[in-house]
Amino acid sequence: MKITKKQITEVNKPLLNQHKKDFKYLSDKLKSKGVNANKIVDTLKDYQIAIPSWALGAGGTRFGRFGYGGEPGDLFQKISDIGVVHALTQSAGAVSLHIPWDIPKDVKKIKKHADSLGIVFDAMNSNTFQDQKDQKHSYKYGSLCHVDKKVRKQAVDHNKEVIDYGVALGSKSLTVWLADGSNFPGQLNFRRALNNTLDSLKAIYKHLPKDWKLFIEYKPYEPNFYSMVIQDWGTSSLLAKELGPKAYTLVDLGHHLPNTNIEQIVGTLMSRGLLGGFHFNDSKYGDDDLTVGAIKPYQLFLIFNELVYGMANNTAKNPIPAWMIDASHNVKDPLEDLMQSLDAIETAYAKALLIDQKALEKAQMKNDVVACQNILKTAYNTDVTPILMEARRKSGAAMSPIDVYRTIDVRQALIDERGMDNAATGL
Numbered sequence: 001m002k003i004t005k006k007q008i009t010e011v012n013k014p015l016l017n018q019h020k021k022d023f024k025y026l027s028d029k030l031k032s033k034g035v036n037a038n039k040i041v042d043t044l045k046d047y048q049i050a051i052p053s054w055a056l057g058a059g060g061t062r063f064g065r066f067g068y069g070g071e072p073g074d075l076f077q078k079i080s081d082i083g084v085v086h087a088l089t090q091s092a093g094a095v096s097l098h099i100p101w102d103i104p105k106d107v108k109k110i111k112k113h114a115d116s117l118g119i120v121f122d123a124m125n126s127n128t129f130q131d132q133k134d135q136k137h138s139y140k141y142g143s144l145c146h147v148d149k150k151v152r153k154q155a156v157d158h159n160k161e162v163i164d165y166g167v168a169l170g171s172k173s174l175t176v177w178l179a180d181g182s183n184f185p186g187q188l189n190f191r192r193a194l195n196n197t198l199d200s201l202k203a204i205y206k207h208l209p210k211d212w213k214l215f216i217e218y219k220p221y222e223p224n225f226y227s228m229v230i231q232d233w234g235t236s237s238l239l240a241k242e243l244g245p246k247a248y249t250l251v252d253l254g255h256h257l258p259n260t261n262i263e264q265i266v267g268t269l270m271s272r273g274l275l276g277g278f279h280f281n282d283s284k285y286g287d288d289d290l291t292v293g294a295i296k297p298y299q300l301f302l303i304f305n306e307l308v309y310g311m312a313n314n315t316a317k318n319p320i321p322a323w324m325i326d327a328s329h330n331v332k333d334p335l336e337d338l339m340q341s342l343d344a345i346e347t348a349y350a351k352a353l354l355i356d357q358k359a360l361e362k363a364q365m366k367n368d369v370v371a372c373q374n375i376l377k378t379a380y381n382t383d384v385t386p387i388l389m390e391a392r393r394k395s396g397a398a399m400s401p402i403d404v405y406r407t408i409d410v411r412q413a414l415i416d417e418r419g420m421d422n423a424a425t426g427l
């Protein structure tokens with residue numbers, strides 16, 4: 001399944017007339033406020049978000065999984081599917097792999113395939129949260145934190161192997177998320193677990209090539225429900241600081257307790273140059289992995305406000321974070337869900353770029369609370385659809401990606417090609 005430029009030009013055609021009017025209306029309106037809409041269009045046009053290899057098939061819950069048909073069965077097909085999303089949106093030009101499920105049997109072939117679709121290899125992900133067949137030691141009681149040195153070494157060696165696969169593919173970073181923790185009080189000595197984790201991470205860090213980064217993801221609970229070794233951004237950034245300049249904290253939106261002020265965490269991390277990566281999703285209760293922006297779009301906008309401000313006032317030289325969607329698709333077509341997520345991310349980004357930062361600072365310095373809130377709301381309430389459509393038009397994407405996906409019936413074509421029961425192993 002490959003979508004051609006010609007197909008996209010054809011479907012964009014009937015939308016062009018109205019779009020031109022809409023975009024002109026919005027850019028004139030913004031111009032009167034001193035905002036250059038074309039500049040925002042260009043920023044969005046260049047903005048790329050990685051798709052993880054596990055987001056292309058049906059996810060599921062611990063109770064069940066319902067397939068869609070036409071799901072990718074191997075790494076080659078997963079990259080093909082990202083190619084579809086990228087062709088339609090021109091904003092998903094990267095893939096994030098999960099080892100052991102995505103071990104490339106033929107690196108050259110995989111690289112060539114990705115290259116032909118305009119896809120690069122983003123952060124690699126290791127897995128020490130479940131046991132694989134023929135694995136010598138079990139991770140039942142942890143991996144990098146384990147009380148047994150042999151288990152820790154096995155987990156460290158796995159991470160080194162993941163780095164090596166990444167080097168072969170052209171990736172530049174490793175994301176470590178650990179399920180390590182305890183289910184009952186007394187089960188783990190917190191300090192021993194943390195120290196073991198740090199020692200293990202040091203061994204992994206040593207294996208990183210010069211131009212690589214290490215992202216440390218945190219999570220407050222699940223799969224362990226009493227304690228997680230890396231439970232929050234404080235623990236993650238403490239480890240990153242002890243490891244060295246190539247280590248950073250990774251924020252996954254779903255990895256917070258309800259009502260956590262994530263935008264403040266983002267601001268704080270960026271002010272110290274410690275924010276390395278970002279996993280987008282949305283949630284109502286916990287790590288729900290729902291479509292980005294489905295539940296709390298205003299929070300997403302406030303997070304982007306911090307990201308935009310942080311990138312514009314980058315005193316701590318925070319690198320541009322690695323962006324990735326980390327969601328699970330249980331009742332939607334995964335590719336449609338990804339396109340909805342991309343749309344929500346770009347919408348929040350565009351709206352955050354509309355915030356009048358000068359006026360906001362002025363109001364903050366005067367403690368004019370009402371004005372501060374209004375400045376944010378004015379940006380948030382602006383319909384930025386014409387900006388998103390213009391960015392897509394300029395980059396050769398479909399102006400309305402999901403409509404096109406449905407019009408040419410990509411899912412049916414994938415089912416015809418792969419059948420109903422094709423599915424990848426792994427998550």
Ligand SMILES: [Mn+2]
Pocket residue numbers: 177217252279326
């Ligand atoms: Mn994540």
